[in-house]
Amino acid sequence: MFFNSLLTNFAALEVGQHLYWQIGNIRLHGQVFLTSWILLGALLVFISLGTKKMENDPKGLQNLLEFLWDYIRDLARTQIGEKVYRDWMPFIGTLFLFVFVSNWGGALIPWRLVKLPSGELGAPTADINTTIALALLVSLSYFYAGLSNKGWRYFEYYVHPTPIMLPFKILEDFTKPLSLSFRLFGNILADELVVGVLVFLVPLILPIPVMFLGLFTSAIQALIFATLAAYYIGEAVEEHH
């Protein structure tokens, strides 16, 4: 009896089903927005608490936030370079925090306990719309960074070091967002599916190491996404000599 109730609670894996919200003519994946609002709300509350009373002598949450800030600054500075990293640090940091919070929130919070009429709650980054949105933002950012920093000379990058590179560089502009979005989407979705299937098959103990592996993957994916975004921007603003 108990086993049965466990199965009905945890094991109903629903892949590719969504909670649709219909607003006028457009349709949205409601579960993605619900989880992202909850997680981003938690993130903003956390950050507001940590920055409420800033002191020169950091304590508690402020310490953690300063560590985070320093981590993001190092990431942006090493990838983008000393000259313009300041302009892009908030964007890179937001990407990192958004992906990290989404991934970990999706892995740590037992969303499955919440019953939706259709689909189920999970990491917002396990939805292809979210990851493509992030990847396209990265693409726009590096174009904007290159054009605003170097003007039309940005396109020298496409024939650098030789014009033979031109087709490959153009192809890269398509593969970059594609690989960014599908890497994140695939990893997070795969992690959710593996955990889901394992919980369905063996509800005890066995899924735990896989869950830890999932947390690891989630953190790494956030770092990879932010690092690559920063690298692409850095590549666009780099001066060739």
Next chain:
Amino acid sequence: MLAFNFFGATEGGLFDINATLPLMAIQVVALTYILNSLFFKPVGNVVEKREKFVSTNIIEAKNKLSEVKKLEADLLTQLQSARTEAQRIVSEAEDESDKLYKEALELANNEANASKEKARLEIESQTSAARDQLSKQADDLSELIVNRLILEK
């Protein structure tokens, strides 16, 4: 129970791209601005202010340290000169006291010699006086003897 509907679903599926995409992009851009004003700017200000404070303090401390080293060297040379000066004064004083001692010794010697000489002279004069007196008495006595002998005759 496992409902794997990858592509075949009439609606939905894993690669169901719809208005979620642009709205999510707008949400992330909004989040960037919110986090910038709520997190990156304030924390950055505090951290950078502190870094500046620390670096200026380090520079100041380095300046002070070099100043201290300079002063130390200065004091050391001063100490050295004071030491040699003291040595000079001490040796001078020693010389002087030596001289004074010698002078005093000589003076005392002279005085002692003088008084010894005086005493010797006095002794000599007294001795000669006593001898004179003795010879006079002897003369007197001999005269007396002679007179008596003559008178008895």
